[in-house]
Each structure stands twice: as C-alpha cells, then as structure tokens.
Amino acid sequence: MKRFSIKKVISMILIFSIFSTQSSFATELDDAMEQKENLEKELNNSEEKLENLKESESQINGELENLDTQLTEVSGKLENLEGELKLKQEDIQRTSDELEYTKKQLKSEYEMMKKRIKFTYENNSMSILTVLLESDSIAGFLNKITYFLKISDYEQRKMDEYNKLANEVSQKKEKLQKEYDEASALKNEITARQEELTSLVAEKQKAKEAAAESIAKAEEEESHVQEELDATNETITAIKQALAAMEAERKAAEEAARQKAQEEAKKQAENAANNDVSNDNNSSPEENTNNGSGGVFLWPCPSSTRISSDYGYREIIDGVTSSTSHNGIDIPAAAGSNIIAAESGKVIIARYSNTAGNWITISHGNGLCSVYMHASKLYVSEGQNVNKGDVIAAVGTTGSSTGNHLHFGVSLNGAYVNPWNYLR
Missing domain, CATH: 1.10.287 (Helix Hairpins)
Structure with missing residues (x-):
C-alpha cells in the first residue's frame, strides 16, 4: 500500500x-x-x-x-x-x-x-x-x-x-x-x-x-x-x-x-x-540509433544519430516505475553541434522558454511544423524564411534539460505526431 x-x-x-x-x-x-x-x-x-x-x-x-x-x-x-x-x-x-x-x-x-x-x-x-x-x-x-x-x-x-x-x-x-x-x-x-x-x-x-x-x-x-x-x-x-x-x-x-x-x-x-x-526492477532509458525511414525531413542533428529518449510513452525509474508521453525524440550530441532545418519553411518561434530553453518552431505549411528545443544558441529569428539543411541553432542544455541534446518534435494541426513518420 x-x-x-x-x-x-x-x-x-x-x-x-x-x-x-x-x-x-x-x-x-x-x-x-x-x-x-x-x-x-x-x-x-x-x-x-x-x-x-x-x-x-x-x-x-x-x-x-x-x-x-x-x-x-x-x-x-x-x-x-x-x-x-x-x-x-x-x-x-x-x-x-x-x-x-x-x-x-x-x-x-x-x-x-x-x-x-x-x-x-x-x-x-x-x-x-x-x-x-x-x-x-x-x-x-x-x-x-x-x-x-x-x-x-x-x-x-x-x-x-x-x-x-x-x-x-x-x-x-x-x-x-x-x-x-x-x-x-x-x-x-x-x-x-x-x-x-x-x-x-x-x-x-x-x-x-x-x-x-x-x-x-x-x-x-x-x-x-x-x-x-x-x-x-x-x-x-x-x-x-x-x-x-x-x-x-x-x-x-x-x-x-x-x-x-x-x-x-x-x-x-x-x-x-x-x-x-x-519489487520493481530499475531500468534506464534505452538508447538506439533509429534513423527512421520513408520520410521527407532531413536528420536535424548531423553529428549524432543516437537516441536517448524516443517518441511515445517512456518509463521513468527512480526506485519506482511510472510512465509519461514523450512528444519527440532526444538526440544527445556535443555542445555547439549544428542543428539544421529538417525542411524549408518560415520560423514562427525563435525565443527562450523556461521549459524548452532556446527553441525554434518552423512552419512548413498545411499545419505541419518542426520543433527544436534546448539549443545553446539560435541563429535565426522569428519571421525568417529558411531552406532545408540551413544551420539554425547549436546543441545545448538550456531550459528543463539534464544534458546536451536536441529535442526534436513534429506537430500537425497543433498536435504532436511521431517524427519518425517524416524523417528519412
């Protein structure tokens, strides 16, 4: 009890x-x-x-x-x-x-x-x-x-x-x-x-x-x-x-x-x-090198393909086990590594948030957006148009973060969706 x-x-x-x-x-x-x-x-x-x-x-x-x-x-x-x-x-x-x-x-x-x-x-x-x-x-x-x-x-x-x-x-x-x-x-x-x-x-x-x-x-x-x-x-x-x-x-x-x-x-x-x-068994977040398939987005962090936390439900272990929904994928990488635009579009958010840290949202039209969080530096500004593959930020650990990584997410009509459906 x-x-x-x-x-x-x-x-x-x-x-x-x-x-x-x-x-x-x-x-x-x-x-x-x-x-x-x-x-x-x-x-x-x-x-x-x-x-x-x-x-x-x-x-x-x-x-x-x-x-x-x-x-x-x-x-x-x-x-x-x-x-x-x-x-x-x-x-x-x-x-x-x-x-x-x-x-x-x-x-x-x-x-x-x-x-x-x-x-x-x-x-x-x-x-x-x-x-x-x-x-x-x-x-x-x-x-x-x-x-x-x-x-x-x-x-x-x-x-x-x-x-x-x-x-x-x-x-x-x-x-x-x-x-x-x-x-x-x-x-x-x-x-x-x-x-x-x-x-x-x-x-x-x-x-x-x-x-x-x-x-x-x-x-x-x-x-x-x-x-x-x-x-x-x-x-x-x-x-x-x-x-x-x-x-x-x-x-x-x-x-x-x-x-x-x-x-x-x-x-x-x-x-x-x-x-x-x-007793419940302790476990740690699984790392993988899933690169996705069948999508049209570029991989947003060229220097790393590791995944420290995948999209979907994940278990948090601290002596006990519970679960939460993760709305993106976490890609650990060295501080300052390039973050690139997965697809061409218009920057609609480029600012600091207590939770997301330095983060960017790019609108690609038709309600489709890509999201990049916890950057150490932002190289673009709101209202700016970017091309696919442009360097837009640098990897960091700003906001609610425990280490240098890129949190990458995809939203469609305001709801987060599985980014693997868009990555190639």
Whole structure:
C-alpha cells in the first residue's frame, strides 16, 4: 500500500511537470496576445496617421492647383498688359511726333505772318487819312479798310487754329502718358503678384514633396507593423497548437497513469493474496540509433544519430516505475553541434522558454511544423524564411534539460505526431 502511494505521487509529479510546461506556454500566449493587442493599436494609429497625411497631401494638391490657375491668369494679364503698354508707347511716340510737327508748323506760320505783316506795313505805309483821300468814294475807303482788317483776322485765325491744334495734341500726349503710367503701375502690381504666386507655388511644391516623403515613411512603418502583427498571429497559432498538443499529452498521460496504477494495484493485490511481494526492477532509458525511414525531413542533428529518449510513452525509474508521453525524440550530441532545418519553411518561434530553453518552431505549411528545443544558441529569428539543411541553432542544455541534446518534435494541426513518420 505504501509503495502504491509513492507511485501515485510520482505520477502526480509527472503530470504536474506537463502542467508546468503548459503554464509556460500559457504565459507566452498571454504575452503574445498582449503584443498582438499593442500591435493592433499601433497599426490603427499608423493607419490614422497615414490617412491624415494623405488628406494633407490632397489639400496641398488642391492649393497647388489653385495657385497654378492664379499664376496662369496673372501671367496672361501681364502678357496682355505688356502688349497694351507697347501700343501705348507707340501712340505716345506718334503723338509726340505730331506735336513736334504742329509746333514747327505753328512756329513757321508765325514767322511767315510776321514777315507778311512787316511787308505790308513797309510797302503800304498809308494812314487811314491817306486811304481816305485816295479813295474815290466812301465805299472805296471802306472796302480798303475792310480788306486790311480781313487780312489781320485771317492771320489771327490761323494762329488760333495752330495754337488750338498744338494744345489738343499736347493734351492727347498728356492723356496717353497718364494712361501709360497707370498701365506701368498696374504692370508692376501684377509682376509683384506673379512673383508672390511663384514663391507660393515653390513652397507648396516643397510641402507636397515633404508630404509624399512622409506618406512613404508612414506606409513603410505600417507595413512593418503589419508584418510584426502577422508574425505574432502565427506565433499565437503555433502556441495554441502546442498547448492543444500538450493538453492531449496531458490527458494521455493521465489515462496512462490511471491504467498503470490500476495494473499495479491489481498486481499488488495478487501478490498480497499469494504473499509474494515483488519489487520493481530499475531500468534506464534505452538508447538506439533509429534513423527512421520513408520520410521527407532531413536528420536535424548531423553529428549524432543516437537516441536517448524516443517518441511515445517512456518509463521513468527512480526506485519506482511510472510512465509519461514523450512528444519527440532526444538526440544527445556535443555542445555547439549544428542543428539544421529538417525542411524549408518560415520560423514562427525563435525565443527562450523556461521549459524548452532556446527553441525554434518552423512552419512548413498545411499545419505541419518542426520543433527544436534546448539549443545553446539560435541563429535565426522569428519571421525568417529558411531552406532545408540551413544551420539554425547549436546543441545545448538550456531550459528543463539534464544534458546536451536536441529535442526534436513534429506537430500537425497543433498536435504532436511521431517524427519518425517524416524523417528519412
């Protein structure tokens, strides 16, 4: 009865060790879920930031388009105004020439008038009395006086006409000059506006380039966060698969322990009835050199083919006998020996665990994964793609281990399966 109790305690310890491993994975799952939540928040922030940047870029493009339109209009006005100024300048030049000509004509007419008046008075120096005495009649006298007066009026009218023409031309020139000055001032204003718009366009163009650069950077950050989130989701899936496999192992171990206990109890009862108490024989884990057959995986530890603990149920001897399920094969090898990828795939776990030590899980697709535990060093990282035969780690004794060895396992859809079915 006492021996049965000891065996029962040992079975409970073995089951507890399985639960301890599950607890470690559960902790990692909690950490991964927390990381996933943080990454999802970060991804949402990145998406919001990217959306704001794109809205800003769209606004800048709209402003730039508006400035381009204004600049085109101003440039058109400036071009038209320059044409008008050219015409005004030509009109002013023609008017100046006309004014100069009129002034010359006025001066010439004035000189001729002076000569005519001088000639008249020098050659016809008759007084009114002389004109009266030489006239045949009063009518003749009046005719001569009227003639002289008409000549004087003609000269005066001619002078008045030339003066009026000169004034009109001068006023026309002043008006044209005023219009030209106003157009020149307007041209200066439009030119200043053109320069201002050109400067604004250059600034907006720089802002557009900066926005495009920020968007590219934000998209890169978003892509990086998405990759991390995808990798974390793969890790969560792998951990859940591992937990499911461990739960299956736990139940199998419980059932095996229960059956073993029943067998031992039955055996003890028979021995007690026959007064023949037998002692259990001690045994140690059997080593073999089974290399498997018919699989597609490479042997994961090229430097050693020994097996210190095979896949399946194994007996643990420490004065008493019990059993537990071993979800892989243990390959003893020298510390630092190469561990290679049994098949090509993507690394979904590459980290440290209190139980598995430095360990790696590689996903090969379709729910198939290979697992490598207790390494001294890891040469790959999560999210990395590896090829069949690549060196991924070095043999060690990290985690829950009693010596340098590689624990190699294979899981399918979250449940550990016999690795010999895949090794060649």
